C-alpha cells in the first residue's frame with residue numbers, strides 16, 4: 001500500500017504528482033484551504049515512485065554553509081522594489097545573461113501564486129518581492145523537465161521545502177538551486193477570503209496586492225491593496241490591525257507542516273540561501289544597519305562561483321560575515337516556528353466552525369488574546385501587590 005508523507009508533514013510540493021507514471025495523483029484543496037496529494041487507487045500500480053521522490057519520506061543530505069555575505073544590489077531601484085537587498089533579481093539577471101532559465105513565483109489575477117519559467121528580463125519583475133502565501137510549484141514540473149532534457153540550464157529560487165522537491169527531481173541536470181529563509185506559509189484560501197472581506201468593507205475591487213509595499217519601504221511590511229488604476233486603496237501594518245499580517249507574522253495561520261518543518265535549520269539543501277540579514281553586527285563589527293540588507297549563505301562551490309561573479313562585476317555590494325551571525329540572528333535558521341496559544345486557538349476555532357472563514361476566526365483569536373493579556377496583567381498586579389503586603393507585614 002502507498003503511504004505518502006503524513007498530512008502534518010506534507011508541504012504540498014506535489015513532486016509525487018510529477019513522478020507518478022499513471023498520473024493518478026492530483027493536488028486537491030481541503031475544507032480549510034490546504035493543498036494535499038490524493039491518490040486515485042483504481043489506477044495506482046503501487047510502483048512506489050511517489051514515495052521514493054518525496055523529500056519528506058526520503059530526505060536529501062543537507063550541508064552546513066561554507067560562507068556568509070551581507071549584501072545588496074547596487075542598483076537602487078532593484079533594491080527598493082525587492083523584499084530585502086535585491087539579490088534574487090541580480091541572480092536572475094545573471095542567469096538570463098548566461099543562458100539559464102529563471103524559475104520563480106508570481107501572483108495571478110485570482111491572487112493564487114504559481115511558479116513560472118522566465119526566459120527573458122521582461123518576465124522577471126513579477127518574481128520580485130515576497131508573496132506571503134502558499135505557492136504552487138506542481139504545474140511547471142513537466143515543462144521544466146522537458147526543457148532540462150533538451151539541455152537547458154536553470155536557476156530556481158523558492159521556499160526550502162519546494163527547492164528540496166525540485167532537487168529530488170532535477171539534480172542530475174544543470175540547475176542552480178537557491179532557497180529562501182522561511183518562517184511559514186499561509187493557505188491561499190485565507191488570503192482570498194481576507195481580500196474579499198476588505199473589498200466588501202471598502203466597496204471597491206482589488207486588482208493587485210503587495211505584502212511588503214515598496215512605496216512604504218518593504219522593511220515596514222505594509223499589506224497593500226491596489227485598484228485597477230494601480231491606486232492604493234488599503235495599506236496597513238500588523239500594529240494597525242491588519243489581520244492577514246497578524247496571522248502571518250505571529251505564526252498563527254501557517255500550513256500545519258510549517259510547524260514541523262525539517263528545512264528550518266542551519267544545514268541547507270541548496271547551493272545558496274537568501275534571507276533578510278537579522279543579527280547583523282552581533283558577532284563582528286559592522287558600520288551599516290540591517291535595513292534592506294540580504295543574508296547570502298553559500299552552501300556549495302557552484303553557489304560560490306555565481307555570487308563571486310556578481311561581486312567581481314560590481315552588481316552586488318557584499319561583505320563577508322561570520323556564518324554563525326545570521327544563524328544566531330534568525331531562529332528560522334535554527335528551528336521551525338513554534339505553535340503559540342493563539343495558534344492552538346486558531347486550530348480549535350477552525351475545527352469547531354461549520355464553514356471556514358478566515359476573518360471571523362482570526363478576530364476571535366485576537367479577542368481571546370486580548371482577554372488573556374488582561375487576565376495576565378491582573379494576575380501580575382495581584383502577585384506584586386501580595387508581595388508588597390507580605391513585605392509590609394514582616395516589618
Ligand SMILES: Cc1cc2nc3c(=O)[nH]c(=O)nc-3n(C[C@H](O)[C@H](O)[C@H](O)COP(=O)(O)OP(=O)(O)OC[C@H]3O[C@@H](n4cnc5c(N)ncnc54)[C@H](O)[C@@H]3O)c2cc1C
Nearest residue numbers: 082083084085086087088104105129131135157183275276
Ligand atoms: C513566505 C516567505 C517567508 C520568509 N521568511 C523569512 C524569514 O523568516 N527570515 C528571513 O530572513 N527571510 C525570510 N524570507 C526571505 C526574504 O523575505 C526575501 O525573500 C529574501 O531575503 C530575498 O530577498 P531579495 O530582496 O533578494 O529578493 P526578492 O525580490 O524579495 O525575492 C524574490 C524571490 O522570492 C521568491 N518568492 C517570493 N514569494 C515566494 C513564495 N510565496 N514562494 C516561493 N518563492 C517566493 C520569488 O520567486 C523570487 O525568486 C521569506 C520569504 C518568503 C517568500
